[in-house]
Amino acid sequence: MSREDIARLLGGYATGTLTPEEQQALFAAALEDQTLFDELAREQALRDVLREPAARGQLLAALEERPRWYRRLGPWMMRPAALTAAAACLVLGAMAIWRPWRGNEAAKPAVIATALPREAPPIPSPSAVAEQKTPALSAERARARAMTPPASRAVPAAKKQLLVAQETAPAAEAHRADEPVAASGAAMPPAASPAPPPPKAASQPIVADTSIAGRDASELTKIMPGVGGAPGSGNAAVRGALSADRLQTAVATAPGGDARQRYYAAMAFAEVKAQAETQSVRARAQAQAPGSQPPLGIKWGILRREANGEFAIVNAEDLRAGDTVELRLTSNQSCGLSVFDNASGKLLPLFTKQVEAGETVDTPLLTPGEKGSRELVVELWRGGNVAGFIVSGRPAVSREAQQSQTDRSEQATYTVGPPGAQRVLLSVTLNYQ
């Protein structure tokens, strides 16, 4: 029996379990081995206790009892592996409880008082309004709409505003003879405001001021710092009010620019003004001020029916006897529009109509059969003062309202009245060769 085998007999010494042979082997080994002897000597205390029958009985009674679960678990739990496993289970259990709890917390609606910014009601784009308000044109007249470039109908409202500001930007010291008026605003209802058509190539003589044509918004801002709201400042209503104020100032103070520019500037101003009017009391108050009305203007052109039956834009000097012509009129404001024929020295009304801003109206067809001049008188007015010149029998053409030079790029002519004018008269002379 080896030393290790003999050492396994130690447990039997105290209880007297060893057989004589085992005991002899153990003792003999203990005499030779100090360690084994020491261990055996320490077993003597247990042996002394277990020698008493009463002590044995007590221990046997303790061993017969079924150990309580926690007492049995105690030694096992003291092992490192068991401790590690218990800690891992504890962590996993905590996570299993915590994660669903967190999920429920996240699923609960947060009771937080929030003040959402009130959005301004959507404002239909002027182009859309114009499309809705413009009556359906006949196929013949629709073809003649080439007079108005498509770009002007497709330009978004914001772009139009910038373009209008561009038009108002150049500052001239004195009015040109064909640009007699400086516009000023007036309160106007929401109206469509087609952007001025872009100037055409230099092959065609363009009288209109193109000094700002093609400039972008950043350049415009440098030129006219007061025009256009500060980007990103406030909501749409505030920006609209600011834009209205600044645009009004720009229109009123910009001394330069021709009638075409002021025509569109006043139209855009009316649009912005209308937006601000719906959202700002301040803008409404300003709109009601006498001096804040935008200038009244009209864009007009002469259409002639060609041999193929279609109408084409022509100059007043290019007409021939027997041509069938008509006037195409577009006001920049909502106003009354009347056209009179002065060919016979007596004003004969051709038609009278209340038009909206940007609405295009054609006069009845005119077919003079002989050479010579024929004068048509066009009157724009605000309010109900329709009979002003009719009673006089002869239109008193305002000295301020003068016709601008024809913009040959558009083959249209712009005429704009003075600021605050309630009536604008226009004389169109048709020269039949």
Place this chain on the structure above:
Amino acid sequence: MQRDEVLAKLRERIVGFAASHGSGDAAEDLAQEVLLLLHEKYAHLDRVEDLLPLSFEIVRFKMMSWRRKAARRGEYTQVSVTDIPLPDLEPSPADQLERREMLERLTQAVAQLGDRCRQLMRLKLQGKSFAEIQQAMGAGSLNTVYTWDFRCRKNLLELMGGDWEAPRP
């Protein structure tokens, strides 16, 4: 092995054991006292199976007595060997008290043993030999029972705090 040879080996082992358990310089004296007692009172014993357990008991008794005296007087070496009375192997009241305390600790410890160790301990306390325990527990071999008993003893000793007797101040 002759009696003198056994006593010589016993003396060597007792000195080593006493020295390693704090007796220090008294280890030789302790061994001498044990041998003297064996020679004077147990002269009729000559087998190692009888002398060794008896010497263990005397050594333990002597060491406990020395510890008590040292704690009471604060002395360790002032008692002459010739003044040490021959031990009365009957348990004194102090011995009985220590045994009761040890029994209580032992009872608590065996209650925490595993099923196999509890069964093995029960069979041992019932006076079964390892061979009988092998049959009772259905062990494959006697060495298996030895191994089980060795592990159970080690487990029980750990539950007792590493020593059968209570730690002394």
